[in-house]
Amino acid sequence: MxxxxxxxxxxDAHDIAMDRDERVVVFGEDVGFFGGVFRCTAGLQKKYxxxxxxxxxxxxxxIVGTAIGMAAxxxxxxxxxQFADYMYPAYDQLVxxxxxxxxxxxxxxxxxxxxxxxxxxxxxxxxxxxxxxxALFTHVAGLKTVVPSTxxxxxxxxxxxxxxxxxxxxxxxxxxxxxxFDGHHDRPLVGWxxxxxxxxxxxxxxxxxxxxxxxxxxxxLTIVTxxxxxxxxxxxxxxxGLSADVIDxxxxxxxxxxxxxxxxxxxxxxxxxxxxxxxxGFGAELAAQVQEACFYHLEAPVKRVAGWDTPYPHAGEWxxxxxxERLLRNIEALLEA
Amino acid sequence: MTHPLRLHVPEPTLRPGxxxxxxxxxxxxxxxxxxxxxxADPEDIRDLAFTIIRVMARNGQxxxxxxxxxxxxxxxxxxxxxxxxxxxxxxxLMAQRQGKSSFYMQHLGEEAISCGFRRELAExxxxxxxxxxxxxxxxxxxxxxxxxxxxxxxxxxxxxxxxLPVFYSSKDxxxxxxxxxxxxxxxxxxxxxxxSAIKGATNIAAxxxxxxxxxxxxxxxxxxxxxxxxxxxxxxxxxxxxxxxTFQGIARGGSGTFAARGHGxxxxxxxxxxxxxxxxxxxxxxxxxxxxxxxxxxxxEYVTYRVAGHSTSDDPSAYRPKEEGSAxxxxxxxxxxxxxxxxxxxxxxxxxxxxxxxIRAEVIATQKEAEAIGTLTSGRLPSPAHMFExxxxxxxxxxxxxxxxxxx
Numbered sequence: 009m010x011x012x013x014x015x016x017x018x019x020d021a022h023d024i025a026m027d028r029d030e031r032v033v034v035f036g037e038d039v040g041f042f043g044g045v046f047r048c049t050a051g052l053q054k055k056y057x058x059x060x061x062x063x064x065x066x067x068x069x070x071i072v073g074t075a076i077g078m079a080a081x082x083x084x085x086x087x088x089x090q091f092a093d094y095m096y097p098a099y100d101q102l103v104x105x106x107x108x109x110x111x112x113x114x115x116x117x118x119x120x121x122x123x124x125x126x127x128x129x130x131x132x133x134x135x136x137x138x139x140x141x142x143a144l145f146t147h148v149a150g151l152k153t154v155v156p157s158t159x160x161x162x163x164x165x166x167x168x169x170x171x172x173x174x175x176x177x178x179x180x181x182x183x184x185x186x187x188x189f190d191g192h193h194d195r196p197l198v199g200w201x202x203x204x205x206x207x208x209x210x211x212x213x214x215x216x217x218x219x220x221x222x223x224x225x226x227x228x229l230t231i232v233t234x235x236x237x238x239x240x241x242x243x244x245x246x247x248x249g250l251s252a253d254v255i256d257x258x259x260x261x262x263x264x265x266x267x268x269x270x271x272x273x274x275x276x277x278x279x280x281x282x283x284x285x286x287x288x289g290f291g292a293e294l295a296a297q298v299q300e301a302c303f304y305h306l307e308a309p310v311k312r313v314a315g316w317d318t319p320y321p322h323a324g325e326w327x328x329x330x331x332x333e334r335l336l337r338n339i340e341a342l343l344e345a
Numbered sequence: 346m347t348h349p350l351r352l353h354v355p356e357p358t359l360r361p362g363x364x365x366x367x368x369x370x371x372x373x374x375x376x377x378x379x380x381x382x383x384x385a386d387p388e389d390i391r392d393l394a395f396t397i398i399r400v401m402a403r404n405g406q407x408x409x410x411x412x413x414x415x416x417x418x419x420x421x422x423x424x425x426x427x428x429x430x431x432x433x434x435x436x437x438l439m440a441q442r443q444g445k446s447s448f449y450m451q452h453l454g455e456e457a458i459s460c461g462f463r464r465e466l467a468e469x470x471x472x473x474x475x476x477x478x479x480x481x482x483x484x485x486x487x488x489x490x491x492x493x494x495x496x497x498x499x500x501x502x503x504x505x506x507x508x509l510p511v512f513y514s515s516k517d518x519x520x521x522x523x524x525x526x527x528x529x530x531x532x533x534x535x536x537x538x539x540x541s542a543i544k545g546a547t548n549i550a551a552x553x554x555x556x557x558x559x560x561x562x563x564x565x566x567x568x569x570x571x572x573x574x575x576x577x578x579x580x581x582x583x584x585x586x587x588x589x590x591t592f593q594g595i596a597r598g599g600s601g602t603f604a605a606r607g608h609g610x611x612x613x614x615x616x617x618x619x620x621x622x623x624x625x626x627x628x629x630x631x632x633x634x635x636x637x638x639x640x641x642x643x644x645x646e647y648v649t650y651r652v653a654g655h656s657t658s659d660d661p662s663a664y665r666p667k668e669e670g671s672a673x674x675x676x677x678x679x680x681x682x683x684x685x686x687x688x689x690x691x692x693x694x695x696x697x698x699x700x701x702x703x704i705r706a707e708v709i710a711t712q713k714e715a716e717a718i719g720t721l722t723s724g725r726l727p728s729p730a731h732m733f734e735x736x737x738x739x740x741x742x743x744x745x746x747x748x749x750x751x752x753x
Contacts, residue, residue: 041360042590042664058354065560065596066527066588094526097562132447132721134509136525287743316747318736322447323498323506323721327729327751 009207013200014185017159017208018048018124021166022086024212026056029084032170034061036071036088036124045090046126046185072098075121076106085121086170092125092179093139106175107150122169122176127155128236128283129329130183130193134322140235140284140315145177146260146293152176152217153260157184157238158205161258164215172217181235189236190243191331218262222271226251229277229342232268232294234258237281237330244332250339260290268294269301276307277342283330286314308345313338357592361662365672372674375402376409380627383635387613394604394614397648400623401681405688411627417691423464423622424686426484427456427679428700432708433479433489434653437496440712441510441657445720446496448510450476454620454652454670457678458583460484461625462551465633466519469548473521473534476511477583478553485518489711498726499719505731528554528561531580535571538578538636549577549636556603557588560596564606568644572610575641579632580612582644583619585651590664607644619647620675622682648675729753 012020025032034049040063043050052061064071068089075085089095095102102123109119129138145153154169154176156162162180169176183189187199187206200206223238224245231241234257245252253271257264272278278298280291295310313330321328359365378398381390400412407413415423434451441449452459459480466472472481482492494501496510504514504522514522521537524530534552541548554564559582571578582603586593597603607614613635617628625647632643652670654661686692719725730753733744740748 037588038590040354041356045589045658058356059352062354063591063595065598066557066591067560067562069562070560096526132509134507134512134525136509286747316732316751317744318732319507321505321507321732322509323502323726324729324732327732 009209011201011206012159012208013187013206014156014159014162014180015046015048017163018166018180019050019052020208021163021170022049022052023055025086025167025170026052026060028212031082031084032060032086033078033083034086035064037064037066037090039063039088044088046182048124048180049088068094068096068098069101072101072106072121072123075123076101076109076119079119079121080109080117084170087121087123089123089125091137092127092141093136095123095125095141098123099144102145102151102175102177103148107148110174111150118173119175120173122166122178124178124180126182127179128181128183129320129325130189130236132322132325133320135319138320140282142179142260143284143288143290146290150175152262153179154217154258155179155181155235155260156258157181157235157256159200160205160208161215161221163208164213165217165258167212167214168217171214176217179235183236184239188239191240191329191335192243193326215258217259218264219258220264220267221256221258222253222267223256224252224254226253227275228252229279229339230255230268230271230275231279231281232257233281234260235283237283240330240332240335241281244335244339247332248336248339263297265297265301268298272298272302273305276305278302278306279311279313279339279342281313281330281335283315285317286312287317289314308342311338311342355594357594357665359666359669361664361666363666365666365669367672367674370674373397373399375399376412378409378411380410380631383631383638384640385613387608387611390613391608394602394608394616394646397616397618398624398628399618399621400627401621401685405684407623407685411624413623413627413630415623415626417686417689419464420682420686421691423460423484424679424682424692425700425704426460426480427622427682428704429489429708430456430460430480430483431679432704433483433492436708436712437493438657440496440720444722445716446498446510447721448657449496450511450656451653452477452479454673454677455583455585455649456480457622457625457682458619458647458649461622462581462629465626465629466551467548469519470550471519471521471534471537471548472551472553473530473537474523474553475527475555475558475583476523476525477555479511479513482513482515482518482520487515487518487520489708490714493712493715494718497715497718497720499715500725500727501715501718502727506727507731527558528563531563531567532570535567535576535578535642538576539570539574542574542577547637549579549633551579551581553581553583555588556582556584556586556593557591557596559603559606568607568610568612571642572612575639577636577639578642579629579636580607580642580644582646583649584646585649587651587655587661587665589655589659602646604644604646612642612644614644614646616646616648618675619649620678620681622678623685650675
């Protein structure tokens, strides 16, 4: 299998989807000629023409709103919001329109769109280029939310999202576009091309939505996470020689709660890890579901490790980021509890 | 008879590898556009949104109705502001390349707009700037040391390293905290101006936006509120031709000019040569007078060119001809004002060269001072404890808990 960066894998998924289905159209700010500020759509305009891959005015509302209209007219729009931090003008279109169109028309009109957006911090992007707003989507009935952590999953989940009959929010952790980031920002990054998780199957290889992946296996605790934090968790588990299940959710809605419950019932300890702010984060939902399903198997309360409840600071990036040190401290406390 | 429909996707005329050619861009002669009275009916001056108001002729002379009455000292000060901004940009760009900061955004070619505009405002007026109007601070004598501290996110940064470099904030200097999300501050400027009117104060506001961001709904909301309430606000659009890789035709659509967007709202609109310091001052003065006289908002489009990349994260050679900046027909704002001052006998080549050297030394000295405090990667950074402050006025229990957990 070839190795790809996550960017190349996302590009590959677009290419395959556009080649297979001429209803797939791709648009957003800078995605046409330039191929996106992260280059995820590079080459698509040249290959498929400007009516299937094009630049838009800077209006996230316009991008998502027109995507909904196109979807209602039998197209399969895959749109990019340049940073997840820029999605707020589109929020009304997502929450009040995309998410409910099927429901309010009893299936007469549907909304098969994919809204891609780079998410998360770790690039010194400060408050406007670092947010992780996944919980703002998972809270909305009618939206599916995906967060890949490897190039293969980015490709496979994006293909599945494009083929899904409903609106899918596709959050791309920008810190791991080029290589898995274990949270040690002072060490050189190992690129995907030289990493075992950088292998990407060729061709049309969708990864079904709603299935978690077990990234490490162990007996003492279960770490439930997604996106960039999968690699932080793997780094800490390996570095400290822990015996832990590391569950990569991959899809938050629909949630593979069965995989989580099976693991927690076996290990008896559960730590939920995400980069987004703690309060009302997706970790709260996970903690609630785990205690509902596993209460009598738990040896200790479910632990959440997350970003602090502040805006994402610039200079204090690594104080904010729930990195290896904070994670290990909390794991040790959980194991002793 | 029916025809299959087809989608129109605008394209710039030139891409990398093409030779820059602006011969199709009509540039009216300096002095050729009339200056209407500030209480002119917007209907009677619609043509001013489709031309370019210019003051400085090729020979450096200031000509026409719009030529503002500004004395030699003030003009030399204006030239100094632009030269300071350019030198500041050059030093901060280099510092970013050396890893001393994470990010930088230059003004190259656009210096006249923010430097000139600021001089037509009064103390207590408020700008709602984008990330490319640092001239508003420099032309108001904001300490450059504080600007550098912000870029370096060091201990001397007044916003404690929280914001991306160039996202300054200074209430005292009429510079509203920069958001970074595009266009969001356009309606806020209108609201600030409405508050002035409600209170019976005398201060006006200025909104700032780029050509690309006029596509955001915030822009349109700002215009309708400004129009409805005749808010004392100057609505600025800096059309520097490029929104990262996207040429201005994508945001402009079929409207002809960005200035013409004002017409649908009954807002008088001017289109001005943004590289002509005198023209910038003249239109800013006209618009500020209107606002102060309770005549309401003015929309101004500054026609300019973003010579540098969008930011240090951008490589413009991937999407536009390399030589486009030097071929831009409206010239370099600094050289144009220099030539004007020389033409009026208030400046010389020698004085200019000397001023360049002095300004360079001054900026380098300030830079050393800033770096002695710290840069993003060395020296004294803001305390991590600042992270938990100012989320609210008083810290809530959960923030206190988290701060203790972090051990600061």
